Amino acid sequence: MTGSETTPSFRLAYVPGVTPAKWVRIWNERLPGVPLALVAAPAAEAFGVLRDGAADAGFVRLPVDRDDLSAIPLYTETTVVVVPKDHLVAAAEEVSAEDLADEIVLHPLDDTLDWENPPGRPALERPATTEDAVELVAAGVGVLVVPQSLARLHHRRDLTYRPVSGVPQSRVALSWPQEETTDLVEEFIGIVRGRTVNSTRGRPPTPPQPKRKRPEAGGAQRKPAGGKSAGAKGARGGSAGSGGKGAKGGAKGARRGKPRGRS
Template sequence: MTGSDASPSDTPADSPAVSPSAPSSGTPAFRLAYVPGVTPSKWVRVWNERLPDVPLALLAVTPAEAFGALREGAADAGLVRLPVDRDDLSAIPLYTETTVVVIPKDHLLAAAEEVTAEDLAEELVLHPLDDTLGWERPPGRPANERPETTADAIELVAAGVGLLAVPQSLARLHHRKDLTYRTLTEVPQSRVALSWAAADEAPDLVEEFIGIVRGRTVNSTRGRRAEAQKGQKQPKKEQKPTRSGKPGAGSRTGGRPAAARKGGGKGGGSGRGKGGKPRGRS
């Protein structure tokens, strides 16, 4: 995959290795929704290592269901595809996926290492209703009807009816022996994000998961713990006594009497003149 951030693990084709777990009675759980193609397995393993006393329940949802689950409180957070409505949801982008075109193995384009949008100009390209790439219409010739789901579109490609452009993880998820895919350039890409219901600040468990997906270590002071430390008052350092507390403070001579500095005051001194000679009488 491409993008500024790395995707989780190696993005296996199948569903996450971690199955949805039912929390024990009375134990608070963190409920994580995820859309097809996203594999939270790596992050779930880290969660179980760091918070073994807090069960993580996985909830598989369709792209159409994902945001409703967050708004209605059915899930505490979700691994979704952008864009996200920022009016009532918060989100942080995680990674960007490579876009591929799914084709029959015996198709002419299977001989190429990658395909451009222009290469699809004469091809029938399907545009399912649950499209995740966010374009108004794919390159190529449009079909008379749009398949309802990506899974339906895959079946049509296998039947020799058109091609399909999708994020690479969805091509892997719907893998078939009679189909293959090639990287598709010059087209939109899908970005995966972590999202949760908007609030003044993220709930504690959501903050914990944010730290995990961002790669923070157990001892990291970023996030909520750092803010807590900022609020703590630091002990005042012991101040050294100032020169004002010493006799003669503020004097460069250490407080010596003025007479001593000048060699004697008026009417005082040894009565000797310059060079130590006695002064003459007038």
């Protein structure tokens, strides 16, 4: 088998917290002959995965270096604070950054919020990963501020989270190498943007079928109103006028004539 005959495929990278299942399902419905392979990548390594050609496109967190990568922003995530269920914060519906001023706020090395001045008091050491930081929260060492998707990803029964205002938010985007905007990349961009199969970049639409005209009810077999009955009535009337009453009148007149005299 030559290289030109190789079955095409599409590789999609995604960072922790992003759930690509919806777009993968649509891809499989529209392009069943092109397998899609998922490539999990840490947030800090996702751009290297795209540049090295290990994935054709990927869901990443902004910002993106636009010198060699293209990106389409998709959505902004809610930022939350992860705390033990018996923490005072758990009693509130939402907190602000100022409410965390007295808390030890863990700042993992793989943080995705691009803090300038994280709230609260810093821990003695920064956890290596968000998952490690969640374990420290469960141990009562501090609290953790992260995008909501990461709080859900690392959910534990003994922890909960609440929205936080006045803090940075994480934005998720679809990104791909500018020099590798292939037809399959364009196809996936269309899926993410919500294009239908009948859109200009999708499959050609099915031409409209001509409508069949329905014949009028009884149109070809409808007879003129009164045609047959009028003719029959006229015929009956004609025969009665010519032979019926006139004949009787003639016969009656013959009976009333005077008898001839005898010779």
